[in-house]
Amino acid sequence: MKFKNLPIVFKRNFYKIDSFFGLLLEFENLKIKNSNKEPQKFNISLDYCNNPYCLINKQQDSHTKKFVQQPVLTILYIECLIKMCKYNFGFGRWFSKLGQPIFEDAGEAIRFFRQYKCGDIQNDLCLPRSLFAANTSKKFKDNGVVFIGVFLPSKSMHAWVIEDEIQPDPFDTMWINFQPVAAIC
Numbered sequence: 001m002k003f004k005n006l007p008i009v010f011k012r013n014f015y016k017i018d019s020f021f022g023l024l025l026e027f028e029n030l031k032i033k034n035s036n037k038e039p040q041k042f043n044i045s046l047d048y049c050n051n052p053y054c055l056i057n058k059q060q061d062s063h064t065k066k067f068v069q070q071p072v073l074t075i076l077y078i079e080c081l082i083k084m085c086k087y088n089f090g091f092g093r094w095f096s097k098l099g100q101p102i103f104e105d106a107g108e109a110i111r112f113f114r115q116y117k118c119g120d121i122q123n124d125l126c127l128p129r130s131l132f133a134a135n136t137s138k139k140f141k142d143n144g145v146v147f148i149g150v151f152l153p154s155k156s157m158h159a160w161v162i163e164d165e166i167q168p169d170p171f172d173t174m175w176i177n178f179q180p181v182a183a184i185c
Contacts (some may be wrong), residue, residue, distance in 0.1 A: 001134065001146075003093070003185045004042065015147060017182040022127075024033070024155055024181070039163025045145035045162040049180050056165045074102070078116055078132060084165045092131065098133030105128040106133040106161045107142055107168035114171065122171070129169075130159040136182065139163060139181045145185040149178025157181075 007016040014027045048055050077099055085092030105110040110133045117125060130146045137144065144163035151158070160175035161168055167175065 001079040001097070001104075004136075004185065006180050006182055008150070008152075008179055014078070015150060015152065018089075019182075020090035022086075022092075022148075024150055024157065035170065037069050039185060041143055042145055042183060044165075045147070046180065046183070048162050048165065048167075049147055049149075052167070052176050054165075055162075055167055057140075074136075075116060076111070078113060078128070081132055082117075082125060082128045085131070089127075092127065096128075096131035096135045099132065101136060101138040101140075103133075103136050104138055106137040106144055106163040107166070107170075109133040109136045110161070110169045112136075114169075118181055122176070126172070130161050133163075133168070134163050137163065145183050146153055147174065147175075147180045148182040148184075150181045151178050178179075 003019045005016045007014050009015075012028070016025055017023070018025055028122045050106075081092065081096055081099075084095040103112065103140065110129060113125075113129045113132050117129075122129070122174070127148070134140045134144060134146050138161055140161075143159060146159060146161055148159045149159060150156070158175055160172055160178075169175075
């Protein structure tokens with residue numbers, strides 16, 4: 001998956017994310033290169049981040065569906081992904097590529113992740129959850145983008161997925177407060 005910086009301006013300063021360490025960097029006089037060679041799914045998903053009211057409101061009855069079997073390798077993959085993302089952003093991105101598409105869409109992958117790692121810690125697991133959904137969803141390669149956003153001036157960060165004109169995580173309502181500063185597609 002390709003990492004794309006989306007530098008943003010706030011109070012005359014430019015912000016972007018370091019692609020290896022995942023740190024939010026602040027610059028005073030940065031020249032932004034404008035590249036129009038982005039995949040169509042990226043441009044469409046970015047428009048949905050800027051205009052979230054245009055997203056399809058898909059009520060997911062299956063979000064209450066329980067997964068009876070939790071394959072050992074998938075659970076091991078989740079645990080390792082969480083540890084790698086906490087250790088280093090770049091290692092987490094690299095390790096996430098080892099996931100195999102086993103879920104029909106990102107919504108199903110996110111529900112599996114949330115069932116396995118339930119509780120109040122979900123806000124801290126937004127990046128591993130998004131990378132897990134991206135790499136285990138069969139539809140993501142063609143129709144999905146992981147966004148990493150920043151809430152300025154506090155500089156708190158959050159990650160979320162847009163796939164097929166849907167933000168597939170029904171419990172993630174805070175993504176709308178963050179401005180995209182990077183994308184992985």
